[in-house]
Amino acid sequence: MTDPDNAFASLPQTWRAWITDNLDRGCSPLDMANSMARSGQHSMAVARAAIDAALRQRAGASVPAPAAASAFSAPRAMPYIDVSSNRIAAPDREVEVLFVLKKPQVILLGNVLSDEECDAIIAHCGARYTRSTVTAEADGASVVHEGRTSEMAFIQRGETEVAERVDRRLAALAHWSPECSEPFQLQKYGVTQEYRPHYDWLDPDSAGHQAHLARGGQRLATFVLYLCDVAQGGGTVFPGLGLEVFPKKGNALWFLNTDDNHQPDPQTLHGGAPVVSGTKIIANKWLRQERYG
Secondary structure (H helix, E strand, O other), rough: OOOOOOOOOOOHHHHHHHHHHHHOOOOOOOHHHHHHHHHHOOOOHHHHHHHHHHHHHHHOOOOHHHHHHOOOOOOOOOOOOOOOHHHHHHOOEEEEEEEOOOOOOOOEEEEOOOHHHHHHHHHHHOOEEEOOOEOOOOOOEEOOOOOOOEHHHHEOOOOOOOHHHHHHHHHHHHOOOOEEOOOOOEEEEEEOOOEEEEEEOOOOHHHHHHHOOOOOOEOOOOOOOEEOOOEEOEEEEEEOOOOOEOOOOEEEEEEEEEEOOEEEEEOOOOOEEEEEEEEEEEEEEEEEOOOOO
16 A cells, blocks of 8 residues: 555655656646656655645645545546447437447447538638648647548537537437547548547647647547548557447547556557548537636
């Protein structure tokens, strides 16, 4: 069992200095604990106890450790989809639960959008697409990458009624505020275009991702909305799970990007397989820890 009074003092000097420096910079205790756990050198319990001890030490707290408030005492909520039934009554639509993978959580939902809604979203973006980019880990810049060859377009909040309606529906399904999510990002893939395996979560240890984390925290969950059928190829693949989901118009794929501690889950590696025939258009919706923007 971790001794909360000695958790910080018992760490090597390098880790004590790391904690002190990050607290001085105003870093999130949760992100710090996640980074310590990901290093493989500390359990989450040790990391949290050490950070709590460092915070008490900085505050000159005289309260005994067991009675002192913890920076982690109130666990943060997670978005979730209720799959206790085969159908979900969304506010304006009945959604089907098609399959559920429990760990990591991956859920395929049917009848999330109507054909008319899919067509309207595609028509709204028209010819607005530009070459897709990724976030550079070094400086956070949006850069073209050979592993992502699609085209992208965005629909900002309030831009069109159909997107607002779908946004509210997704928020209800996920039990999460629509304000704690990014705008819709559409992706269009032609023949041979793909997105090689990657993670949707933002790396707290990456300097380039810090500015993005500051705009709403971690990406806790992902919705992938399939806006059209694809003749051949274009599946969403999870290489480590041996799972591939093929696009079907109106369906939506959901998966959690983190565990219950908001720690990035390496099992969520996924990608967009090359389109063999036809065109694939999807809309991504990322749910954040906090209000986005």
